Amino acid sequence: MMKFYYILIALPVFLSSCKNFLEEDPESFVSEEQFYQTESDAETAINAVYYHLNTGSVQSPYNTLFNTGMNMADDDEDPGPGATNSDVRSLAVLSHTTSNQRVYELWQQHYAAIRKANVVLAKVPDISFSDETKKNRILGEAKFLRALFYFNLVRLFGDVPLITTYQSEVLASSYYTTRTASDSVYAQIETDLAEAATALPASYTSPDVGRATAGAAKALLAKVYLYEASLPLKITSKYQLAVSKAEEVLSAQDGGTGTYGYDLFTDYSHTFLPAYKNGVEHVFSAQMLANSNNQDNNETQRAILSAIPGITGNNYAHMVRYYTVGSDNYYSIYKIFRADDKRRNVTFVRSFTSPTNGKKYGLPLSNPAVPNDSTPFYNKWWDPNYASAGESSTNVTILRYSEVLLIHAEAENELNGPTAKAYKSINRVRTRAGLPDLTTGLSQDQFRDSVYLERRLELVYEYQRWFDLIREKNASGGGILLSSLQKVGKTNVADKHYLYPIPQTEIDNNPLLTQNPGW
Template sequence: MAANDFYKTPSDAVTAVNSIYFLLNAGSNAVQTPYNTLFNTGMNFMGDDENPGPGATNPDVRSQSVLGHASTGLRVLQIWQQHYSGIKKANIAIEKIPGIDFGANTKLRERLIGEAKFLRALYYFNLVRLYGGVPLILKDLSTLEEAHSKPRRNTVQEVYAQIEKDLIEASTVLDPIAGGADAGRATAGAAKALLAKVYLTQRKWENAILKANEVITGPYGYNLVQNYAEVFLPIYKNGPEHIFSAQFKSVSQGQGNNQAPRSVLTGVPGIVGSYADQVVFYSVPDATKPGGVDKFFSVYKLYSKKDKRRDVTFVTKFKSPTNGNWYGRLNDPAIPGDSVPFFNKYWDPANVSNLAESGANVPIIRFSEVLLILAEAENELNGPTGIAYTNINKVRRRAGLDDLTEGLSQHQFRDSLYLERRLEFVFEYQRWFDLIRERDAAGNGILESSLHKVGKTNASAKHYLFPIPQQEIDLNPNLEQNPGWL
């Protein structure tokens, strides 16, 4: 159905905006969307926390995990296409909804346009971080003439300017909170939180501080939940820490979180797991291990034993719902207790026998991140002030950790904050974006050194950006390839 034939009633407008959200989390074993396994197979696997496990047999995915991907790679193309599909739906909604008669309910019309702008901003934010400058398409390319246009890549600055514009405009019309049937929709608080992250990414420290403070002190009711496990358990979804998440629903037309079974050991009676996701194991010196080397170091061992996040983020064994026995696997029988840690954040206790129906949401931005955004921006602008310490310590205390050591230098605080982000957001599709954003004391990026440390020694400067998909260049020769890619 043509857009002009569809956009007639307020109900049509709601349905159209719902379809923009659909590109965040729709998926199945055959189709992946960004927050339903695509970011994991197309991005997480390249990092220093996660590798494809034995159940991830796709050669394209396994090649990408060791940075052997190319511009013709399937995941490189899918991430691009999925995001532009969402942008196309947002553009149509933004263009068509103003012409619909909402009667006296003009507030709903403005809110729906605001939701579309928020989602368009999120899609472009992902694209510009992954690919650099991309074509900035802001209207419905539905006519024959427009459909055959060959847009050039906009600059990174131009893309970010539009992202900021969309989020600022969205924040003025979206509801402060969304509950009941509207739970999970974009809100004014979500727009400001994402804008704070956009500013942080661009190193606009003052603006990041301003927006983070507006979220923290605003009328949104956000707070840290005391029990870290409640952030992820489906029965607590959309609680006070959840600013914006990709929504999943159990036993409802395939709307479950397909990431959940990929993190489970195969062969456990009563649980269908593929063990497609595995931590990155790498070697570090350790005098307590045979040969003076721990061959099975991973992000799991970066947690202190009293960090409450570790045993929520990971499990080391599974209980069969069929026979009640526990199943796990040792990496090396000669090293007692060195069990494989399995990612656990999308486990759904109500759907153990069919985890593909997991109702666990995927957090896109939550309140703990806003606290860390404020701490990071404050440190970068003014050094490790009391404000910076206060906000990072809120996150640490919830994890059961002591306050961060006083008297750190700016660089020491930065490193501590980077580690805090890593441990707080494991398996939430944040790590790759952090690797390409974060910098050392000299202002150099940390991507290459971080990947070299875990054995991915071919990591180079070109990996700060994905290649532009060759299939898109074939369709549009005006698209220039990123440096270093063929």
């Protein structure tokens, strides 16, 4: 696992050294201008950008915030009894406003990370390195991370301020900036990722395992192309680029030219268990570590039932979204899975076993339509050592090889219809799940719907669903957001929800910002 060094400019700088685990080492105060002098300073600076992926000291995007600030609004998830925050609960029913705190935090957290990436790109070139390859690697990491954070922002908010330079001005008015058109933001993302792919290595050795790689840059670029080709931009020429870039990542056995050694785990559960982190399927993950500088995965406890002896739970603050299908008033994403789908019982558990007394604890549902029905609890971020450690070391997957296969299948189908290549990629994912190959002879529309469903089942609870809801299309080419959310009873959904509101605080502080339509 990579080692992190945290820098908080004009505050105490917390550095950590890594032998087996992270250790805190408080240092003295240091100014921003004094700091960037050595290779060690450069490494500390880039690790400060990674910090925004995994820190649990606040809700960061890949450590709870994408759940409380995004997942709750989709058709697979709801706030459970333990989620009492009014901003979270209003977002879950799409009655949130421009003053919603979670929306503001999403904006703030992403721009804080982008600013740190810009600092790296401005300061590190002037630092003398004994190995220029390492300098270029650090610059490549900064570009990769900046691209990832801008990719999230442009999908959530649409046109956003594009800031690519180091800002050290004193006057608040110096930071006033307008929103940049989405296509220009995407162009910068493409540039950053293309340059990162040439600067980053194919892999790392300890303690740097977990950093961005060339394969991760190409995989993310393939995903970026797919999203540009989808709603709302609909730049269909990007489908070809998505196919080609995905094939640069895919291994030879999957019809690609990639030499990165990616593959699927035979056992789907290994994708999430800490014992297998940074393995053959993991293209890029947010690195989590229990009892180390607030780097633990805070999601673990949020999906656990309370009052289980020996296990600390947050009364399943994150729960499945229930809705009615026929006579079943407790239909959910759990029941969309086939019973023989191996992913279902990895993604969910129906009970927890107390490490204290060995008893099982669950929550029955009074559901006449399904005898002995009970609550399914999200389980992907479960750490088997959680009870003893008190915290979770389960990484949060940001890019997996299975998603690259599905990106390839979807883009190929949009480009050429359901070809043998497209079938091969989707069937690789289905085979690992224990499912039969997809029915042959499907139309392009049918195949598209099959890929959409496969993405939903394969990637549920991994901060993907909302992003898919706002880009996927029906057979007529229209969006699916409204119909999908109305189906599960989220009737407040409206066209304005295709974009998040620009936080009102940001507009108040920057008179050049404008609000999204309908907000």
